[in-house]
Amino acid sequence: MHNYRNFLPEELAADPSFRRWTLYNDPEEGTIWAEWLELNPDKRELVEKARYFLINTEAAFDQITEDEIANEIYRLSHSIGENKAKKSGIWRRFRPNWYNMAASILLLMFAGWWFNKQTPSQQQQDQYKVILSQITEPLVKEENVTDKARLIVLADGSTVLLQPKSRITYPTNFEGNKREVFLSGEAFFEVAKNPDKPFYVYAHTLATKVLGTSFKVSAFEGDKEVKVVVKTGRVSVFPMTKEAIATQQADDKLGGMVLTPNQQIVFAPKELRLTRSLVPDPKLLELPIQSQSFEFKGTPITEVFATLEKSYGVKIIHDADVMKNCFLTASLSDEPLFEKINLICKTIGAQYEQLDASIIITSTGCY
Template sequence: MQSYRDFDPEELAADPLFQRWKLQNDPEASTFWTEWLRQNPDRQTLVATATALLTAIDQHYAESVDKLIPLSDQEIGLEMSRLRQSLKVRQQPFRWIQYAPVRYAAAASVLLLLGFFGWYWLRSTPARPAVTYEELVARQPDPLEEIVNTEGKAMLVTLPDRSTILVYPKSRISYPKQFAGAKREVFLQGKAFFNVTKDPSKPFFVYANNLITRVLGTSFNIQTNELNRQVKVVVRTGRVSVYAADKPAPNRKADSSGSGVVLTPNQQLVFSATDSRLTKSLVAEPVILPQIESQAGFRFHRTPIADVFATLEKAYGVRIEYNAALMQNCYLTASLTNEPFMEKLDLICRTVNADYQQVDGNIVVHAQGCD
């Protein structure tokens, strides 16, 4: 797992998990960082410095957005120079903290170059108005069939194209009696598991509030949460393209996939209408793909690390990136048949003196190499 011990303060401030802890009070992130500080008490100064930096940036950008302060190329160049000078005080951490609000507020205009572009864009982008299930259904030119699950267990619904939807309690779906047009469309409120029949000539669309999921044939979960205005898509098999819609329209072209985020097995995406954020990540507990579940074997005897990672990729459908040349002398002897994916990865990385982090729904391994 990512150690963070060697991070600079600005690198830590740019980390999404750290931002979720400090800016959003995210419970999962808070639990992680509380435990991390317990295990790394000597990094209190690093966390305090990164916090001061992030707080100054957050306040500065909030003021800049409210006042619509423009920044010229000359100002950006000047602030970049000031930022470089401010970084020279790293060897004096307490002085850094003392002057951080002034120095970082002055340098905030160039943080786009330090990995904050996405964060700033979210801060400066107004939230999309929430689109309700009722509004989506009302926009359709023809009457729709509606299924409402008022029972205490999931309900299986078969669509006209033989696709199936497992509709969970307190959820509902609407769809046309026949998929007569160039596309198949379903509207969802609540939670449902989709198993879509393949038909490349007629793509399948699921509309859930402000989020659209497009697929040709796969299985996946979608869940809407009206309380916190979030939509989550979790892929079990196949690939889907997910994108936010400013104005979901019934006349959208059938071959349009929008500027979508592609999800593959064991990946998920959460869309927050509150701040128009799309967050892609691995699911909490990746599972072995159904088509190879009976063939999966994780017994290794002096197996090259490249073959170990290839076995994991094939079994779970999760991409693992690493420096093959640096790790060419790394081998693994272990039996990892019963461990969950993340535990397998932890054990492998500890064995070869490496760590890893999740990046955009993939795994990136950092290693020093093996003798």
């Protein structure tokens, strides 16, 4: 294997082995590059930059025709002293080597031109694609094609109320030191607390980082602005630029522009402008869960379950007669749904299970 340590990102992007691994998921090349990264952990940033170059320039680069490459090969053959290579046919005999060389050089030139012409908004959208491409765990894509909010439970216990015409992509399991999901549209998140594994929501041009809280993100395709509204806890919001993401992922604290309850932020990607303000009127929040406090003081358990059913759109099956003497006093504001259910059951001595999109509560009653 070549010594890639002194390569520039553009040079690495042009390497045939690296291209086969990045673009075509070649398993043999994948093994080679995984071993190389193990031996050269300090070059992970180099690899990520090269992947960014390659993924975002490949589509346009593929539009270069065979004739254009042939012309470039002919020009290159003279510039490096191979004057005997003739466009009339000799170059075809050596086409594999010359073709790869020309392709590599053309890619390097095109990469520089392409990144210089990109707008801030385009760079942020491309960064979204690069981060998504780096996820190694199997991904699940959920799309809400109904006219009602849809509840999705993630592997860590976090819950997502996905709004109609919205889509979310997430790993089946959150490996590594962070939890990352990708949103197109609108969703309300209740994130399970885990200070050691921050939770990131990438929404095209804006990223949100939390440690455990509840908030709404609105980022429909085609919208000029992205909006984040916080219900509980604190979140950090920052543009999807390479520099901002690197800073946030290197720090276990909340940086960027921090939002607290009843605050919202609107992001205009073209101007890289973040505008923070108070929520003007809680009634403007469309989802019942966002205006629900989940503060219970001696509340009959049947009413508690009815509140959860209305807020999350799930069916909670229980025996109201058996549990008629069960009451709850608790504050359950920012826990995900199943953490709420678990705390309720521990408090009243009950058990629960999930069956056919419903939650079944079993209890011997309260005395």
